[in-house]
Amino acid sequence: MVSTERTVAYIILVVTVLLLIFVYLKSWIRCVILALKLKGPKPLPILGNVLLIGDFSSLTRVSDLSYKTYGKVFRAWISVIPAVFVLDPKDIQIILGSSRHTDKSFVYSLMHNFIGRGLISNSGYKWRLHRRLIQPYFNINILDLYTTTFWQSSSRQIKQLETSREVNINNFVNSCVLDILHETILGIGSNETTLKAESPYRKGEITASIRIQKPWFLLDHVYKFTALAESELKQRSKLYEFTKKILNLKRDSGKSSEQSVNLMQYFMEIAENNTKFDDDSIINELCTFMLAGQDSVAAAVSFTLYNLAAHQSIQEKAYIELYGIFKNSDRPTDVKDLQNMKYIEQCIKETMRLYPSVPIISRKLSEDIVLGKHTLPAGCNVFISPYTTHRLEQYYENPHQFNPDRFSTENLDKLHPYAYLPFSAGPRNCIGYKFALIEIKMIVSTLLRRFHLSLCSNKPINLAFRITLRASGGIWLKLSPRE
Numbered sequence: 186m187v188s189t190e191r192t193v194a195y196i197i198l199v200v201t202v203l204l205l206i207f208v209y210l211k212s213w214i215r216c217v218i219l220a221l222k223l224k225g226p227k228p229l230p231i232l233g234n235v236l237l238i239g240d241f242s243s244l245t246r247v248s249d250l251s252y253k254t255y256g257k258v259f260r261a262w263i264s265v266i267p268a269v270f271v272l273d274p275k276d277i278q279i280i281l282g283s284s285r286h287t288d289k290s291f292v293y294s295l296m297h298n299f300i301g302r303g304l305i306s307n308s309g310y311k312w313r314l315h316r317r318l319i320q321p322y323f324n325i326n327i328l329d330l331y332t333t334t335f336w337q338s339s340s341r342q343i344k345q346l347e348t349s350r351e352v353n354i355n356n357f358v359n360s361c362v363l364d365i366l367h368e369t370i371l372g373i374g375s376n377e378t379t380l381k382a383e384s385p386y387r388k389g390e391i392t393a394s395i396r397i398q399k400p401w402f403l404l405d406h407v408y409k410f411t412a413l414a415e416s417e418l419k420q421r422s423k424l425y426e427f428t429k430k431i432l433n434l435k436r437d438s439g440k441s442s443e444q445s446v447n448l449m450q451y452f453m454e455i456a457e458n459n460t461k462f463d464d465d466s467i468i469n470e471l472c473t474f475m476l477a478g479q480d481s482v483a484a485a486v487s488f489t490l491y492n493l494a495a496h497q498s499i500q501e502k503a504y505i506e507l508y509g510i511f512k513n514s515d516r517p518t519d520v521k522d523l524q525n526m527k528y529i530e531q532c533i534k535e536t537m538r539l540y541p542s543v544p545i546i547s548r549k550l551s552e553d554i555v556l557g558k559h560t561l562p563a564g565c566n567v568f569i570s571p572y573t574t575h576r577l578e579q580y581y582e583n584p585h586q587f588n589p590d591r592f593s594t595e596n597l598d599k600l601h602p603y604a605y606l607p608f609s610a611g612p613r614n615c616i617g618y619k620f621a622l623i624e625i626k627m628i629v630s631t632l633l634r635r636f637h638l639s640l641c642s643n644k645p646i647n648l649a650f651r652i653t654l655r656a657s658g659g660i661w662l663k664l665s666p667r668e
C-alpha cells in the first residue's frame with residue numbers, strides 16, 4: 186500500500202517537473218522550430234554563428250547578401266539560442282512601432298554589469314516609468330541651451346589640431362564628445378579640470394560581444410569566475426563611485442548658476458517628487474547616458490568627416506553653405522546657424538545610413554506576430570540590423586554610394602519611415618537623438634569652418650563592430666587650415 190502511494194507520488198513529481206521544464210522551455214522550443222524552418226548562414230556545432238561577430242568582413246558579406254540569399258526574415262544561431270533577423274521596413278514597423286514589443290532581448294542584460302540598469306538595458310515597468318520621467322528633458326527648448334556648451338567645447342578641443350597636419354581624427358572627436366558629456370550630463374564645468382581628469386568614463390570596454398563569441402561566458406555562473414568579469418566589475422564600480430561622488434558634490438553645493446542646465450540636476454528634481462527614482466536609479470541612469478552618448482556620437486562625427494574628406498565636391502558644397510552663414514567671421518555658432526545647416530545635416534544623415542553607429546538592435550517579443558508566412562513566437566529574440574536595412578536596393582538606389590541628396594526635403598518624403606533607423610524608431614527609439622544631431626552638427630561644422638579635409642592615402646579605414654560601429658586603428662585625415 187505504502188509502496189503504491191510512493192510510486193504515485195513519484196509519478197506526480199516527475200510529471201510536474203516535466204511540465205515545469207516544458208513551460209519554461211516552451212518559448213525556446215517554439216523559436217527553435219521556427220529557426221529550423223528559416224534559411225540563414227551555416228552554423229557550427231555548439232557555437233552556431235557567433236564567430237561572425239568577430240569577423241567584420243564576413244559579417245558584412247552575410248549582411249549584403251542576406252535579403253537575396255535568405256529572404257526578408259532569416260535566422261542565425263547564438264550557440265543554441267535562435268536569433269531571428271527581420272530586414273524589411275514594413276515588418277520592422279510591426280515590431281518597433283508597437284508599444285507591446287518594447288522589451289529588450291537577453292543580449293542587453295550582458296551590458297548590466299557595465300552600464301548598470303538604466304534606460305538602455307531595462308525592460309518592463311521600470312523602463313516605462315523612467316522613460317516617462319526623463320523624456321520631457323529632451324525637448325528642443327532645453328537642448329537649445331546646450332548650443333553654447335557644444336560650441337565652447339568644440340572650439341576648445343580644436344586647439345589640439347592647430348599644429349597637426351595628419352591626424353587620427355577620432356582622438357579629437359572623442360575628447361570633444363567626452364568633454365560635452367561631462368558638462369551636459371554630469372554638470373562638470375570646463376573649469377573643473379581635476380574632476381575631469383579623474384573621470385573613468387574614457388576607458389570603458391563593453392564585453393557583450395566577447396561574451397557572445399564565447400557562448401559559455403553567457404552562463405553567469407561560469408562568467409563570474411573569469412578575469413574578464415572581474416575587470417568589468419572593477420570598471421563598473423569605478424564608474425558608479427565616480428558618478429556617486431559627483432552627485433554628492435553637486436547636491437552639497439546646490440544649484441550653481443554657471444551650470445544649472447544638466448541632466449544630473451534634472452534627475453535630482455525628478456527624485457524630489459518620486460520616491461521610486463532613488464539615488465541608485467539616478468546613478469544607473471547617469472552611467473547609461475554617459476555611455477550611450479559617447480561612442481555613438483563619436484562614430485557619427487568621425488564617419489561624417491571621413492565621408493566629406495573622401496568626397497571633395499560634397500565637402501565643397503557643405504563649406505559653401507557654411508560660408509553663406511558665417512562669411513569670414515569666426516564668431517560662435519548659435520541655434521539659428523545650426524538650423525540653417527541643411528546640407529550638412531543631409532551629409533550627417535547619409536553618413537548614418539551607411540555607417541549607423543548602432544548597427545544591430547534587438548527585442549524580445551511579448552506576443553506572437555505574423556510576418557508573411559511565418560509566425561514569430563512570443564519570447565523570440567528578434568534582431569534588426571539598420572546596417573543591412575539601410576543598404577537594401579528596394580529602398581535606396583545605388584545603396585553603397587554616399588549621396589546626401591537622398592535626405593533633401595523632397596526625397597525624404599518618399600522614404601518608408603522604418604527604412605531609416607540610425608536612432609531606432611517607435612516608442613523605444615533613442616531618447617537623445619535631437620541632442621545628438623545638434624551636437625554632431627556643431628562639431629562637424631566647427632572643424633569644417635577651420636580646415637579643409639582630405640584622406641591620408643596610405644591609411645584606409647578598417648571597419649569593426651563592438652556594439653557600436655567603429656574604425657579600428659582610427660580615421661586618419663589631412664587637415665589644411667582655411668585662409
Ligand code: HEM
Nearest residue numbers: 304305477478481482485542543546608609615616617621
Ligand atoms: C549618433 C548618436 C546616437 C545614435 C546613433 C544613437 C542610437 C541609438 C539607438 C539605435 C538606440 C536604440 C537602441 C536599442 O533599441 O537597442 C538608442 C537608445 C538610447 N540612446 Fe541613443 N544614440 C545616439 C546618441 C545618444 C545620446 C547623445 C544620448 C544621450 C545623451 C543617447 C541616449 C540613449 C538612451 C538613454 C537610449 C535608450 C532609450 C530607451 O530604451 O528608452 N543616445 N540610441
